[in-house]
Amino acid sequence: MAEATYEYGMIGLGTMGRNMVLNISDHGFSVAGFDKDNSQVKLLQKEANGRNVIATSNLDEFISALKTPRVVILLVPAGKIVDEVIQELKPLLSENDLLMDCGNSHFTDTNSRIEELKKSSLHFMGVGVSGGESGARYGPSIMPGGPEDVYERVASMLDAISAKVNKEACVKWLGIGSAGHYVKMVHNGIEYGIMQLISESYHLLKVAGGMSNEELHTTFSKWNEGMLHSFLIEITADIFAQKDDLTKNSLVDMILDSAHQKGTGGWTSEDAMKLQVPIPVIDIAVSMRDLSAYKDEREIAQKKLTAPGGKSGDNKNALVTQLEQALYFSMITTYAQGMSLLHYASKEYDYGLKLKDIASIWRGGCIIRSSLLEDIYSAFSKSPELSNILLDDAIAQKAMHSQTETRKTIQIGMEMGIPLPAIMTSLAYYDSYRSGWLPANLIQAQRDYFGAHTYERNDRKGTFHTQWNHEKE
Numbered sequence: 025m026a027e028a029t030y031e032y033g034m035i036g037l038g039t040m041g042r043n044m045v046l047n048i049s050d051h052g053f054s055v056a057g058f059d060k061d062n063s064q065v066k067l068l069q070k071e072a073n074g075r076n077v078i079a080t081s082n083l084d085e086f087i088s089a090l091k092t093p094r095v096v097i098l099l100v101p102a103g104k105i106v107d108e109v110i111q112e113l114k115p116l117l118s119e120n121d122l123l124m125d126c127g128n129s130h131f132t133d134t135n136s137r138i139e140e141l142k143k144s145s146l147h148f149m150g151v152g153v154s155g156g157e158s159g160a161r162y163g164p165s166i167m168p169g170g171p172e173d174v175y176e177r178v179a180s181m182l183d184a185i186s187a188k189v190n191k192e193a194c195v196k197w198l199g200i201g202s203a204g205h206y207v208k209m210v211h212n213g214i215e216y217g218i219m220q221l222i223s224e225s226y227h228l229l230k231v232a233g234g235m236s237n238e239e240l241h242t243t244f245s246k247w248n249e250g251m252l253h254s255f256l257i258e259i260t261a262d263i264f265a266q267k268d269d270l271t272k273n274s275l276v277d278m279i280l281d282s283a284h285q286k287g288t289g290g291w292t293s294e295d296a297m298k299l300q301v302p303i304p305v306i307d308i309a310v311s312m313r314d315l316s317a318y319k320d321e322r323e324i325a326q327k328k329l330t331a332p333g334g335k336s337g338d339n340k341n342a343l344v345t346q347l348e349q350a351l352y353f354s355m356i357t358t359y360a361q362g363m364s365l366l367h368y369a370s371k372e373y374d375y376g377l378k379l380k381d382i383a384s385i386w387r388g389g390c391i392i393r394s395s396l397l398e399d400i401y402s403a404f405s406k407s408p409e410l411s412n413i414l415l416d417d418a419i420a421q422k423a424m425h426s427q428t429e430t431r432k433t434i435q436i437g438m439e440m441g442i443p444l445p446a447i448m449t450s451l452a453y454y455d456s457y458r459s460g461w462l463p464a465n466l467i468q469a470q471r472d473y474f475g476a477h478t479y480e481r482n483d484r485k486g487t488f489h490t491q492w493n494h495e496k497e
């Protein structure tokens with residue numbers, strides 16, 4: 025049995041867990057790994073050859089290899105499994121040990137686990153980790169939440185393993201309780217939004233622009249050198265260049281148009297609805313993943329429901345230029361919605377989030393990293409309490425500058441019957457947000473008309489009810 029000398033423990037040696045163990049060990053820390061599945065244990069043993077790493081499928085052995093007070097990282101699938109692991113671990117742990125859940129757990133589960141473990145004098149931190157397999161291995165963006173003094177115990181390790189931007193680590197303590205998992209959830213909501221926007225752009229370029237995958241590869245590669253520079257644009261360019269091993273066709277053409285989801289985008293929408301913070305681009309992105317799964321029904325509808333089917337008429341270059349602006353505009357509004365949700369959620373849940381820090385750690389390592397986050401970072405550096413980045417002068421200028429091409433792009437989609445729901449929603453959000461007057465007075469009137477719900481007036485205080493003159497006995 026190994027001596028209690030290992031500084032960190034990792035439970036869950038799947039792709040993410042194993043790569044994170046190697047990353048931690050690269051930075052000079054010793055790690056013990058545990059997985060029930062012996063094949064995962066063997067994989068880590070092979071990969072960790074010569075490092076200060078052990079791996080086992082014996083939980084007692086794993087626990088006794090750890091230095092006390094222990095730090096145990098969980099990288100297991102979110103949901104029930106996290107609770108099962110906690111229940112198994114609890115009797116083996118001692119006072120002051122720390123559990124760090126680095127999976128995509130729902131923030132309300134994290135709150136319950138914090139409370140539950142407090143009773144046994146154990147610490148629990150919810151830590152968002154983004155960047156997929158290569159992020160885990162070479163530098164993710166890390167979003168830790170929990171007690172600040174407990175965070176200090178792991179700060180130097182997290183600092184070391186995280187991505188770096190201008191030599192700054194993409195990790196910062198974000199706030200108390202489930203702050204880390206909340207921020208990761210919103211990160212994923214924004215991820216859903218941007219992925220949907222990029223997919224709509226692909227649709228328009230493919231159908232209205234008649235572009236081949238080679239041309240799409242070139243277009244996205246060029247876009248990635250300009251204002252759209254981001255991880256998701258970069259990987260999209262790569263995807264169009266990938267050939268299928270089985271058929272030698274472009275792989276993207278062989279993939280079923282029905283997207284899966286683990287649910288974090290939907291969680292973001294649910295909580296935003298609960299807090300009454302509008303994030304319509306994220307909502308529509310979730311709905312479009314749902315609609316994509318209705319493949320059979322869509323195929324029936326395709327035969328029944330026709331559209332006028334106009335021709336684009338525009339040349340490809342003009343379309344690419346317009347769409348670049350439209351995509352940029354829509355990305356601005358998507359980040360605007362995600363950041364505004366964080367602003368209001370922080371007040372509601374008392375997280376004490378600093379949006380500047382969040383923008384800062386999202387600039388590297390994570391799935392939504394992009395040059396736009398530099399602008400967002402500057403906006404929050406100037407005004408930490410900004411409720412919406414569209415109110416920042418520099419970002420407002422960029423949104424205003426790209427709106428005309430966005431309107432033109434939407435027109436092409438509408439005329440040709442090509443769905444651009446997230447791009448259209450981005451514009452609708454922008455137009456609604458910048459409206460000092462919205463027609464909600466009519467909604468108030470209607471509510472009072474049919475349900476005597478009362479209304480407020482714009483010329484005096486109080487609530488009012490009218491006997492609307494139609495009212496029949």
Ligand code: 6PG
Pocket residue numbers: 128153154155156212215284285286287288289390391
């Ligand atoms: C990340 C990703 C990661 C994962 C998503 C996928 O930040 O590294 O967001 O967490 O890929 O959970 O989410 P869906 O299955 O819901 O698309």
